[in-house]
Amino acid sequence: MSGGTGNGGGISPSGPESGAEGPIRTILVDDHPLVLEGVQSCLDGLDGIEIVGTASDGAEAIDLADRLMPDIMLVDVNMPGMNGLDATEILRERHPEMKFLILSMHDSREYVETALEYGASGYVLKDGPTAEIAAAIRAVHAGGVYFSARVSHYLRHDRTRSRSTQTLTTREQSVLLLVAKGRSNKEIARELDISIRTVETHRKNIKRKIGHSSTAGLTRYAIESGILSL
Amino acid sequence: MSGGTGNGGGISPSGPESGAEGPIRTILVDDHPLVLEGVQSCLDGLDGIEIVGTASDGAEAIDLADRLMPDIMLVDVNMPGMNGLDATEILRERHPEMKFLILSMHDSREYVETALEYGASGYVLKDGPTAEIAAAIRAVHAGGVYFSARVSHYLRHDRTRSRSTQTLTTREQSVLLLVAKGRSNKEIARELDISIRTVETHRKNIKRKIGHSSTAGLTRYAIESGILSL
DNA sequence: CCAAACATACCCACTAATGGGTATAAGACA
DNA sequence: TGTCTTATACCCATTAGTGGGTATGTTTGG
Secondary structure, eight states, X not given: OOOSTTSSSSOOOOOOOOSOSSOEEEEEEOSOHHHHHHHHHHHTTOTTEEEEEEESSHHHHHXXXXXXXXXXXXXXXXXXXXXXXXXXXXXXXXXXXXXXXXXXXXXXXXXXXXXXXXXXXXXXXXXXOTHHHHHHHHHHHTTOOEEOHHHHGGGGSOTTOOOOTTSOOHHHHHHHHHHHTTOOHHHHHHHHTSOHHHHHHHHHHHHHHHSOOSHHHHHHHHHHTTSSOO | OOOSTTSSSSOOOOOOOOSOSSOEEEEEEOSOHHHHHHHHHHHTTOTTEEEEEEESSHHHHHHHHHHHOOSEEEEOSOOSSSOHHXXXXXXXXXXXXXXXXXXEXXXXXXXXXXXXXXXXXXXXXXXXXXXXXXXXXXXXXTTOOEXXXXXXXXXXXXXXXXXXXXXXXXXXXXXXXXXXXXXXXXXXXXXXXXXXXXXXXXXXXXXXXXXXOSHHHHHHHHHHTTSSOO
């Protein structure tokens, strides 16, 4: 997948090269050290892109972005503590000129749509070619949007659609993922640092939205919707 | 997590340093270019470990390993085409001196146990500190085993369990299908005209054979093995 | 005949999960 | 201000499921 502007891969309107005086200052946010290493390795030495910092959760990302004022934040979604989307939303309000690119392994509609709703200008899958990340950074920096090919078809829908009752919230998706992984409510509560009663309530809310309450049904839904990959 | 021998992190019995004449020749197998980059970046320049090749699926891994005869294969599990475990099993039979280390984002018991059954000598989680990978490679090369802390507690089970007990009987498959469809044990008993106690016993037997007892795990297995199609 | 596999079924003790609700706090928006 | 959404948390009653076992009957193959 060659990726890049107009090449079937990403969606990225060609626009004027804006702010091309210096490198694109980029902050990486991911709780997986391997991914941080991988991205840094890919972007090292590339003309025009400079990694100015890395963070491993949302709160750290916010601190760093406030201080360093990057052009682009390359943000993972699921992280312990504050997740990437919440951090995106907060930073987007504080710094409207800052651009946010989601780097995720999740290719489901829900993840993509939620990212859009939180103000991301792009969504790149982790399992794509490494060159795609640079292309996405450049496209978003140039004022465009960038979506990996495998998720770009989700964009046929009206992008201003409000969160429908069928869309699981970020938290609900987190709970659903752990359910589908076989965790008990008790374990989920411990992992997310909430009460087991809260887990049960999230399950009820999930049931209301997708119609399944059995663990088998939830598991199937998680797989079907891409929240969990086999 | 400093990782390494006996440091609470991994489990790795100290043994004699075997074959220490040259670097530990390692092949990386992962369909995520970012992960390959990240691992290579971590291991580059490290004394004693040499990456001699990379592959992005099981078949490619087998070709490469047959040609290059590495000491260690660092293998992801879920990949398109032939998965990492099947490749591990095949290579382990062909080259008994070769060691296999699973690099995975999955921290569930099922994944760890299955990896053991396929002959892996270690299991490292992708979200751990990058230094852990080198530690794991060294431990396994030295004749030991290495498991990331978060999965090491799964090792209480008998590791010599053979895969031949894995085949489900017809009845067990019937029960499994209905479990995966979301039926309660009571409903399954009614549908199959048996006692609920019998259903429970079948579930126990299924658990013994495939290692899952949670409904989510059973559901996933049913989908993976084709008993239920989405 | 004996052993193994399979299907069936039971006991016990305990934990887990579901369905019916209720409630509060915070944030966003009209 | 009022409403909606989200996240959190609780109560109650009940059913469901798990892990430790034990056992019997039937069939098949050596």
